[in-house]
Amino acid sequence: MHTHTLAPSTSAVTVRRDYKRAAFASTVGTTVEWYDFFIYAQAAALIFADLFFAPMGGAGQLVAYVTVGISFVFRPLGAVLAGYFGDLIGRKAVLVATLAMxxxxTVGIGLLPTYASIGVWAPIALIVLRIVQGFSTGGEWGGAALMSVEHAPPTRRGIFGASTQMGVPLGMLLATATLTLCTVTTTDEQFREWGWRLPFLVSILLIVIGFYIRRRVEESPVFVELSERKQRSHAPVRALLRRHPRQVILAALSFIGTNGNGYMVIGGFLVAYASKTFGLGRTELLIATLASAVVWGAFTLIGAAWSDTAGRTRVMNVGNALLALFAVPFFFMVDTGSLAWIYVALIVFAVGLGLSYGPQPALFAEMFPAAVRYSGASIAYAIGAILGGAFVPTVSQWLLTWTGTTTAIGIYLGVLAVISFAATRAIKDRSGVDLSL
Incomplete structure (x- = not known):
């Protein structure tokens, strides 16, 4: 009798350990990925125009923003390839590869000579490395989301899936803190000369940590079951687009509001705009961004946990509604030129971002069948990123130049949130569905 009851208990402990380890690995891995991504976005806003695009004069800043967005164009390619191999050979191997890439x-960017040293080859090399970053990110999110959601108990997929989403505010927090430390401990001349390179080179340590943790995680139990049943798809992308095009489109559109509005905070535009327009210090603005990242992370967890009881789409649309309603007032607060009001704007903004972002991994995982799930989640995420956040800093800069006011930017971001609200309303909530099917 004693032996009979011991096995299930031991098994239950093992399962709990597996899904907690998977969630932790997703958080660490995506934090490293997004740290690398955000360091670039913030450096592009602060210094890359002078270092790599100086001959372009005033247009250099616009081109620097374009390089932030250009990586998004290559996300779908990364998503297609990662989805193909993730659905064919497993989630784990692909995640290790994207992290290394x-x-x-990122380290390559930190070692890159500037325009003053090698001329036009400097911006060309910078763009190539940025494309590699985009390719990697395109394959990263889907795999990390599925590893956490497919390991989780059915009633807690929202909160465990949020471990993937936490990589964004944590990566942003880490990137902004590192960049802030560099700006505080160096003079403007030192930062321009070599200080900007340090956050990129720090990535070496983070990659080693992330690589070690990911290697220790077991393969997704859903993928293992598919393999044992010999139900893996050998053409997952083709099967996805032939049988589930509506889900891909709706999932992508449900994400553009969060992604577009998020990149107003993390894409570097706000820091560059407020520092140049109102003469506010870069360090003070970066610290305000840190405060926003903390709130974003907190409400990502709140939104994810709430979705486990209230449903994914309902919670996401509370966030989308807040983003739509606050987009224009956000810039009214920023345009006061007061650091205190900028803090308020960023913190309120982060509430809507978190609520719309937290339930997303569970929602995407539950929208697609197991055999094409990696492809479906990754491709939808990548398309949503292009339509939403890819060129938000660039479009914002263009709207500001064209209209002379930030109101147009607020309307643009509000429209993105409204589109996501409508798309999310059209998605059937399938919370708790059997993920092995």
């Missing part, structure tokens, strides 16, 4: 590109 991102690390190599």
């Amino acid at each position: 991102m690390g190599i590109a």
Whole structure:
């Protein structure tokens, strides 16, 4: 009798350990990926125009923003390839590969000579490395989301899936803190000369940590079951687009509001705009962004946990509604030129971002069948990123130049949130569905 009851208990402990380890690995891995991504976005806003695009004069800043967005164009390619191999050979191997790829590109940027040293080859090399970052990110999110959601108990997929989403505010927090430390401990001349390179080179340590943790995680139990049943798809992308095009489109559109509005905070535009327009210090603005990242992370967890009881789409649309309603007032607060009001704007903004972002991994996982799930989640995420956040800093800069006011930017971001609200309303909530099917 004693032996009979011991096995299930031991098994239950093992399962709990597996899904907690998977969630932790997703958080660490995506934090490293997004740290690398955000360091670039913030450096592009602060200094890359002078270092790599100086001959373009005033247009250099616009081109620097374009390089932030250009990586998004290559996300779908990364998503297609990662989805193909993730659905064919497993989630784990692909996640290790994407992490290594991102690390190599980030360290390469930190070692890159500037325009003053090698001329036009400097911006060309910078763009190539940025494309590699985009390719890697395109394959990263889907795999990390599925590893956490497919390991989780059915009634807690929202909160465990949020471990993937936490990589964004944590990566942003880490990137902004590192960049802030560099700006505080160096003079403007030192930062321009070599200080900007340090956050990129720090990525070496983060990659090693992330790589070690990911290697220790077991393969997704859903993928293992598919393999044992010999139900893996050998053409997952083709099967996805032939049988589930509506889900891909709706999932992508449900994400553009969060992604577009999020990149107003993390894409570097706000820091560059407020520092140049109102003469506010870069360090003070970066610290305000840190405060926003903390709130974003907190409400990502709140939104994810809430979705486990109230449903994914309902919670996401509370966030989308807040983003739509606050987009224009956000810039009214920023345009006061007061650091205190900018803090308020960023913190309120982060509430809507978190609520719309937290339930997303569970929602995407539950929208697609197991055999094409990696492809479906990754491709929908990548398309949503292009339509939403890819060129938000660039479009915002263009709207500001064209209209002379930030109101147009607020309307643009509000429209993105409204589109996501409508798309999310059209998605059937399938919370708790059997993920092995």
